Amino acid sequence: EIVLTQSPGTLSLSPGERATLSCRASQSVSSSYLAWYQQKPGQAPRLLIYGASSRATGIPDRFSGSGSGTDFTLTISRLEPEDFAVYYCQQYGFSPPYTFGQGTKLEIK
Amino acid sequence: EVQLVESGGGLVQPGGSLRLSCAASGFTFSTYSMNWVRQAPGRGLEWVSYITSGSSAIYYADSVKGRFTISRDNAKNSLYLQMNSLRDEDTAVYYCARDPTRGYWAIDYWGQGTLVTVSS
Numbered sequence: 324e325i326v327l328t329q330s331p332g333t334l335s336l337s338p339g340e341r342a343t344l345s346c347r348a349s350q351s352v353s354s355s356y357l358a359w360y361q362q363k364p365g366q367a368p369r370l371l372i373y374g375a376s377s378r379a380t381g382i383p384d385r386f387s388g389s390g391s392g393t394d395f396t397l398t399i400s401r402l403e404p405e406d407f408a409v410y411y412c413q414q415y416g417f418s419p420p421y422t423f424g425q426g427t428k429l430e431i432k
Numbered sequence: 433e434v435q436l437v438e439s440g441g442g443l444v445q446p447g448g449s450l451r452l453s454c455a456a457s458g459f460t461f462s463t464y465s466m467n468w469v470r471q472a473p474g475r476g477l478e479w480v481s482y483i484t485s486g487s488s489a490i491y492y493a494d495s496v497k498g499r500f501t502i503s504r505d506n507a508k509n510s511l512y513l514q515m516n517s518l519r520d521e522d523t524a525v526y527y528c529a530r531d532p533t534r535g536y537w538a539i540d541y542w543g544q545g546t547l548v549t550v551s552s
Contacts, residue, residue, distance in 0.1 A: 416537030
């Protein structure tokens with residue numbers, strides 16, 4: 324099983340700042356199979372990034388993904404108030420079980 | 433518009449059974465692979481199970497293997513999760529979730545979830 328470890332657990336930033344979220348895999352993951360999701364309280368998750376760096380439909384360009392192998396990053400260039408949420412990475416489609424990271428909570432400072 | 437509507441959640445005693453359903457609409461269900469994903473109260477997301485469009489490939493998380501069974505009825509545009517031998521730790525919101533099945537690997541649409549509570 325591929326274990327995904329996200330850091331930090333909680334990130335406290337202000338609107339307008341840049342956010343950098345990390346996802347580290349216990350073994351190499353093809354970038355094609357790495358996705359990022361956003362979840363707000365009481366809502367279902369929403370797909371942000373697939374293939375490590377491709378934005379899903381309707382996702383603003385302030386969201387970007389990068390990385391390869393075992394290290395992946397989600398960057399939000401300038402935080403908007405609606406971006407404060409929990410973010411999850413997932414390895415999906417290559418090697419079941421299709422595990423999630425434990426999440427990073429992005430909170431308003 | 434893609435819609436996934438889960439039903440069948442509720443309160444069940446440990447050791448009991450429950451069958452979740454997911455009604456799909458707004459897309460050609462029979463051509464898409466599907467998933468169940470769960471989230472325990474206050475916890476993160478946990479992938480549970482996956483099924484291909486024609487049910488030829490099925491996968492489970494180790495935590496539910498041998499107890500849960502995923503299935504689908506393409507004629508009824510429906511996905512199911514039969515849950516047996518339920519444990520306290522199975523308490524969670526269960527999401528039905530679509531795999532785009534072409535072009536890229538991710539979960540692109542999610543239902544709103546149905547709550548399963550396992551408690552005596």
